[in-house]
Amino acid sequence: MSRPTKIVIALAAFALIYPAATWYSGQRIQSVLDEQYADMKSHPSLKVSERSYERGLFSSTEKVSFEMAMPVAAVDGTLQAGEPLRLSMISQIKHGPLPGFKTVAAAMLDSELVLEGEAGAALRESLGGKAPLVARTVVQFDGGGHSAMSSPAFELELPDGTRQALRIGFSGFKADIDFSAGMRSYTMKGTADGLSMEDPNMQIALSGLVFDADQHRLFDDEAWLYVGKQRATVASMKAEAKEDGELGDASFLLERLSYDIDMPGKGEYLDIKALMGTEVLRVADVDYGPAHYDFSVKHLHGRTLMDLYRKLLEISSDPAQLAMQAEDPAALFAPLAGPAMTLLAHDPEFSIDRISFTSPHGTAALSAEVSLKGVQPDELSNPLMLIAKLRASADVSVPQGLILEFAGNQAEDPEEADFAAAQLQQQLAVLEAQGYLQRHGDQVKTSAAFAQGQLTVNGRPFNPLAMGGR
Structure with a gap:
């Protein structure tokens, strides 16, 4: 052939x-x-x-x-x-x-x-x-x-019914997604060059967004709960009040922002660790960067978390629930109590791993942890039982100059500012003498803990009501 x-x-x-x-x-x-x-x-x-x-x-x-x-x-x-x-x-x-x-x-x-x-x-x-x-x-x-x-890219004007408008400018974005069968896992990478928003009072501009993710479902039969990693970075974000607006001369600038989320799954549970930071945090003419906000939530029960998420979305999209909120705002959150209390029964732990920023007077930092251990179903509706099982702790370090500056900013004139600073210095000295804080150089440091219904500050029993009566 x-x-x-x-x-x-x-x-x-x-x-x-x-x-x-x-x-x-x-x-x-x-x-x-x-x-x-x-x-x-x-x-x-x-x-x-x-x-x-x-x-x-x-x-x-x-x-x-x-x-x-x-x-x-x-x-x-x-x-x-x-x-x-x-x-x-x-x-x-x-x-x-x-x-x-x-x-x-x-x-x-x-x-x-x-x-x-x-x-x-x-x-x-x-x-x-x-x-x-x-x-x-x-x-x-x-x-x-x-x-x-x-x-x-596009520019869009959205009127709000009051002869004012929100103007939006977007540079466009690109994203690539690789996914497995049934979207049970995916990876994503994307970029967006810029976004701007402007109304009669404020104009905001964001540039250099880069994002990526690598996630998979915690449960095969739950389509909306993914665990894994997400990351986003932004080159800059700037907001400025307009001269003829209602916000005066307010302005802030963020540069080199980062947002990292790690959500590992462990059986029916997941943890969340979030790291947020910015190299530049300029408010008016003062730079408070680098600034960080890191927090963790551990031992969240996945299915209960999704029950809470769905209930929250149902409330926000239900006209009857929204109408009820107009008469009684607290009623809007009543349906969340059930899944929220059930979530607490699984012993989650919340911690602020780091809040820090740099001021002209030095670095301020805070860390804290909160947990409820061993809560039984019949104790969920009893606030006193919950308080008895609450465990919390915190460490704070703040420049003394920053505390005095804050006190002075509340004054109406220089004389009142000097008086407020002197009063605050006296109060700090009293607390230091009582052992509730330490001053190391220019830093004021203290720690607090709450366990078995007892509050301690720097290891000493502390009664806020007794302090107020002195």
Whole structure:
């Protein structure tokens, strides 16, 4: 058999087999997407309102419409149910095994986001008809794959009904996501060059956002609880009051911000360790950087945490609950008491690992820990029993000059500031003599602990009521 004949036979076989392979790939990608939107049903606030799927032999078209409840602030400051945010994702799907003859995969999806309503119309006009978000996703036969997302730059003006407006400028962003079957795990990397917001009183500008994540589900049957790592950095964030606004000359500048979250899973439990910091923290003309806020939460029961999260989202999207809040703000949080108390019964521990900043007078630092150990179900509704099992401790170190400056800032004139500083110096001397604090050079240091209903400061029993009576 000649070589040309072999080629013709191979092409004929391919022409016969490929439609069957494409039909199988079309079936596979539809089942992958069915699984994805089945998971969406468990989300308490983002609802799939409509989904259509037109399947062909070599390609398909899918349109999925979503609704998300959007509470709005009323004139009296209470939250009310506003018009839901409506958006749709339209995907043109090319079936494998050679989707678009560009790769070997089950399918390739080209998707674009459509935002509806007044905000959507304004955004489309600003983008010149471009989609606010596009994505190309390649899905492998096992359900995993890769998605490359991007958003174009835009400027948008959102009126607030009072002849004022919020102006938003966005440079666009890019993100790459690798995911496993059923989104049981994923890694993500992305960047955004800049974001600006301006209203009649304030203008805010953010630049150089970089973010990444490496996460997986703690439970196979829980679609919205992921554990793992997340990180974001921002080159700068600046906010300035406008000259003709209501905020005077307020301003602040943050540079080289970082935000790291580590959430390891341990069986049915997870820990959260967050590290937040900025190299520059300038308020007006004073730089308080480097500044750090690090905290940890340990031994959180995963399923109870999700119960609390879902209940919180249900409250924020329920018009009846929001109406109740207008009459009694405390009633808004009553439904959270059950899952919150159950969470406490699993002995979580909270700690402020570090709050620190640098002032012209030196560095101020705080660390603290809080825990409830051995709480029984019948004790959850008894505040006295909870207080008896509360354990807390804290260490504080503050420059004396910073304390005196704060006291002086409350005064109306220099004489009153001098008097306040003298009074404070006297109070510090009394507390030092009683052993409740130490002064090391320019630093004022103290520690406190609460256990078995007893408060101690620097190891000495402390009664705030008795102090107030002296």
